Amino acid sequence: MTENKLLIALAGNANVGKSVIFNHLTGLHQHIGNWPGKTVERAEGTLHFKGYTIDIVDLPGIYSLSTYSLEELVSRKYIAVERPDVVINVVDASVLERNLFFTLQLMELETPMVIALNQMDIAKSKGIQVDIKKLEQLLGVPVMPTVAVKGVGIAKLLEKAIETVEKGLVKKHAHVRYGEEVEEKIGALIEKMKNAQFVYPPRYVAIKLLEGDEEIEREIQRIDPQIVFTAKKLAAKIECIHGHCCSTVITSERYEAAGCIARAAQKLVSPMKPSKVERLHNFTTHKVTGYLMLVFSLLLIFYFIFTFGDYTSGFLSDLLYGLEPFFASAFGTGLVGNLIWGGVMEGLIAGITIVLPYIIPFYIILYFLENSGYLSRIAFLMDNVMHKIGLHGKAFIPMMLGFGCNVPACLGCRIMETQRERLLAAFVTTLVPCAATTVIILGLVGDFLGIHWALALYLFNLVIIFVLGRLAFRVVPGEPTALIMEMHDYRWPHTKTILKQTWFRVAEFIKIAFPLIIVGSLVLKLAEVSGVLETVAAVLSPVTVVWLGLPAITGITLIFGVLRKELSLVMLAALLGTTNFALVLTPVQMIVFTLVAMFYIPCIATIAALVRDFGWKKSLFITVFEIAFAILLGGVALRLLTLAM
Amino acid sequence: MEKRNTEKNTLPLTALKQGEAGTVASISGGHGKGGGFEKRLMDMGLTPGTTVTVVKSAPFHGPLEILVRGSRLALGRGMAERIFVEKEK
Numbered sequence: 001m002t003e004n005k006l007l008i009a010l011a012g013n014a015n016v017g018k019s020v021i022f023n024h025l026t027g028l029h030q031h032i033g034n035w036p037g038k039t040v041e042r043a044e045g046t047l048h049f050k051g052y053t054i055d056i057v058d059l060p061g062i063y064s065l066s067t068y069s070l071e072e073l074v075s076r077k078y079i080a081v082e083r084p085d086v087v088i089n090v091v092d093a094s095v096l097e098r099n100l101f102f103t104l105q106l107m108e109l110e111t112p113m114v115i116a117l118n119q120m121d122i123a124k125s126k127g128i129q130v131d132i133k134k135l136e137q138l139l140g141v142p143v144m145p146t147v148a149v150k151g152v153g154i155a156k157l158l159e160k161a162i163e164t165v166e167k168g169l170v171k172k173h174a175h176v177r178y179g180e181e182v183e184e185k186i187g188a189l190i191e192k193m194k195n196a197q198f199v200y201p202p203r204y205v206a207i208k209l210l211e212g213d214e215e216i217e218r219e220i221q222r223i224d225p226q227i228v229f230t231a232k233k234l235a236a237k238i239e240c241i242h243g244h245c246c247s248t249v250i251t252s253e254r255y256e257a258a259g260c261i262a263r264a265a266q267k268l269v270s271p272m273k274p275s276k277v278e279r280l281h282n283f284t285t286h287k288v289t290g291y292l293m294l295v296f297s298l299l300l301i302f303y304f305i306f307t308f309g310d311y312t313s314g315f316l317s318d319l320l321y322g323l324e325p326f327f328a329s330a331f332g333t334g335l336v337g338n339l340i341w342g343g344v345m346e347g348l349i350a351g352i353t354i355v356l357p358y359i360i361p362f363y364i365i366l367y368f369l370e371n372s373g374y375l376s377r378i379a380f381l382m383d384n385v386m387h388k389i390g391l392h393g394k395a396f397i398p399m400m401l402g403f404g405c406n407v408p409a410c411l412g413c414r415i416m417e418t419q420r421e422r423l424l425a426a427f428v429t430t431l432v433p434c435a436a437t438t439v440i441i442l443g444l445v446g447d448f449l450g451i452h453w454a455l456a457l458y459l460f461n462l463v464i465i466f467v468l469g470r471l472a473f474r475v476v477p478g479e480p481t482a483l484i485m486e487m488h489d490y491r492w493p494h495t496k497t498i499l500k501q502t503w504f505r506v507a508e509f510i511k512i513a514f515p516l517i518i519v520g521s522l523v524l525k526l527a528e529v530s531g532v533l534e535t536v537a538a539v540l541s542p543v544t545v546v547w548l549g550l551p552a553i554t555g556i557t558l559i560f561g562v563l564r565k566e567l568s569l570v571m572l573a574a575l576l577g578t579t580n581f582a583l584v585l586t587p588v589q590m591i592v593f594t595l596v597a598m599f600y601i602p603c604i605a606t607i608a609a610l611v612r613d614f615g616w617k618k619s620l621f622i623t624v625f626e627i628a629f630a631i632l633l634g635g636v637a638l639r640l641l642t643l644a645m
Numbered sequence: 646m647e648k649r650n651t652e653k654n655t656l657p658l659t660a661l662k663q664g665e666a667g668t669v670a671s672i673s674g675g676h677g678k679g680g681g682f683e684k685r686l687m688d689m690g691l692t693p694g695t696t697v698t699v700v701k702s703a704p705f706h707g708p709l710e711i712l713v714r715g716s717r718l719a720l721g722r723g724m725a726e727r728i729f730v731e732k733e734k
């Protein structure tokens with residue numbers, strides 16, 4: 001490493017303003033990926049400042065450095081193993097006590113650090129004044145007040161961080177002093193570990209062992225089982241004295257310490273009175289108005305996205321299809337031209353006409369809701385509904401996203417705490433009818449059988465989600481986790497951050513989905529021109545014709561639907577040579593076809609998103625299951641409907 | 646510590662009415678290995694002796710909204726049932 005390279009990590013609770021600070025620091029020189037082998041997001045960026053090349057890593061928002069979630073594990077490993085030159089701990093000045101609880105744990109990791117005391121404006125409006133000098137003195141860590149959304153204090157913060165590195169102000173900060181009994185045990189353990197070498201500092205290891213931290217225990221067990229044994233004995237003693245288990249005692253004492261510091265450093269200048277923000281909160285979580293508001297907002301959002309999406313999508317596809325003659329004259333209409341236009345370009349167009357009109361607005365709205373704080377209220381309101389399928393309120397968010405597009409929705413399942421819940425949420429999400437599925441439902445059943453049939457299918461879809469969700473919840477091993485979520489005050493989001501987050505999401509989507517859509521459409525085109533498709537249709541006919549009672553060509557169109565679901569309808573029109581489906585399909589066939597199209601497979605891009613987060617095996621399982629399920633359902637529906645109609 | 650919740654003067658958090666406050670006495674472990682959600686609750690500030698105010702509960706047995714250590718939390722009902730508090734007068 002050259003001398004003037006620096007590595008800075010941003011750490012703090014969720015929603016304190018890390019992303020905003022990160023964006024201020026790095027501009028567009030950033031990159032979002034995953035932690036190796038984990039479904040935890042990792043945002044990195046680079047900046048140049050005072051002759052330094054600084055790499056900045058935005059760690060996930062967490063409340064503690066224990067082992068509750070993947071995020072917590074990843075963060076503490078990162079700080080202990082990668083040893084960033086300095087950690088910027090972003091702290092929400094308006095909820096100081098809870099934030100300092102995390103700060104104290106960072107300090108136990110003995111990492112060089114600086115505090116960004118953010119959201120000073122909000123603290124002020126709540127009547128909270130913080131004495132910066134006092135806080136610095138109590139913590140032994142430099143503190144810089146900031147208002148991230150206005151960029152206030154960010155440059156100074158960076159200067160302070162660099163200063164900390166240059167002066168080598170390492171390990172100078174004060175430790176939390178626990179109660180006497182606990183300190184005694186920590187001392188004894190440190191003494192016992194004198195000769196051992198760990199990546200973590202000894203005091204930290206001692207504390208974590210007393211807390212019964214499984215991961216640290218496992219690591220120390222490998223080095224010296226005797227230490228773990230002693231720790232267990234000491235922890236039992238503490239439990240004896242206090243009547244609570246040792247980890248409870250330590251956590252309480254740490255919170256006490258955080259509370260003491262917070263109370264000493266902050267002053268409440270005006271009594272808290274219900275402000276506008278407070279009233280909005282009450283309104284949006286109220287048992288009547290809250291739900292009304294929720295329904296109204298969702299309807300508004302969907303209405304907006306679908307009208308906007310429909311319009312722009314049509315406009316874009318007209319525009320892009322206008323290029324066809326140029327391609328025809330450049331590459332001819334022979335095999336090559338056909339492959340280039342019908343394979344590559346049409347795949348590309350398919351991608352573009354879904355990303356720009358649907359995905360972008362969806363993300364903008366999503367991030368607006370998230371950053372403003374409304375999303376957490378939605379999770380609060382929907383918690384008990386989601387519990388019926390074994391998930392908690394937060395899972396409603398990816399599901400809602402799924403109505404737009406399953407791909408971001410599956411990626412959005414990362415907001416769940418455990419891998420199990422992520423998988424369950426993702427599974428349920430793939431069953432949600434996305435915009436493309438809606439096109440089929442409305443375009444076929446809605447147009448030809450009437451809107452009530454379309455609504456009935458939607459309703460049926462929800463029932464299936466419920467049933468399969470419950471089933472999956474029973475089958476997948478593991479414990480459900482319940483909702484614990486901070487609902488921070490409403491605030492006006494930072495537009496630039498929303499736009500950047502949207503941009504990175506869209507880029508991620510393009511990276512995952514586009515290659516697959518293009519390759520997929522090329523392959524299909526090849527199959528088409530080489531005449532393989534007819535064979536495929538023939539091979540599939542036992543399923544399509546005999547079991548589902550559909551025309552044989554639907555086998556082909558359903559395969560096209562894997563690329564993008566609504567293609568199955570577009571192709572059907574093309575192959576049947578008419579858009580008046582009433583001429584070629586009976587009402588029952590329409591319903592059966594739509595049912596199969598709704599459930600039969602998450603589209604190829606969704607599968608890619610699943611693979612990315614859950615690996616091949618699980619994704620394949622979900623895919624195969626859904627295909628089998630859709631076929632089964634279609635056949636049963638055919639028989640029942642024929643009886644009924 | 647699982648047994649402590651049977652003491653007479655403590656009640657589950659869900660028994661508090663809207664606007665009432667209590668101090669956390671204990672959290673019953675439930676199933677699974679300790680450390681799971683119990684630790685999580687502690688980490689969110691619900692340590693024994695902490696004052697908790699129930700602000701409201703969502704209808705149809707939905708989650709509770711509570712105030713603890715100056716911040717607002719949403720807490721699933723199943724979890725809230727396992728938190729035992731001493732009611733404040």
Ligand SMILES: Nc1nc2c(ncn2[C@@H]2O[C@H](COP(=O)(O)OP(=O)(O)OP(=O)(O)O)[C@@H](O)[C@H]2O)c(=O)[nH]1
Pocket residue numbers: 012013014015016017018019020021060061062118119120121122146147148149150370371372491492493494497
């Ligand atoms: N008024 C005000 N709002 C802020 C400030 N800093 C951040 N925000 C807002 O707080 C919200 C959350 O900020 P983020 O940067 O997304 O929070 P984060 O810490 O990255 O959160 P996670 O992504 O959950 O870890 C956004 O709506 C910001 O606009 C501030 O100093 N003042």
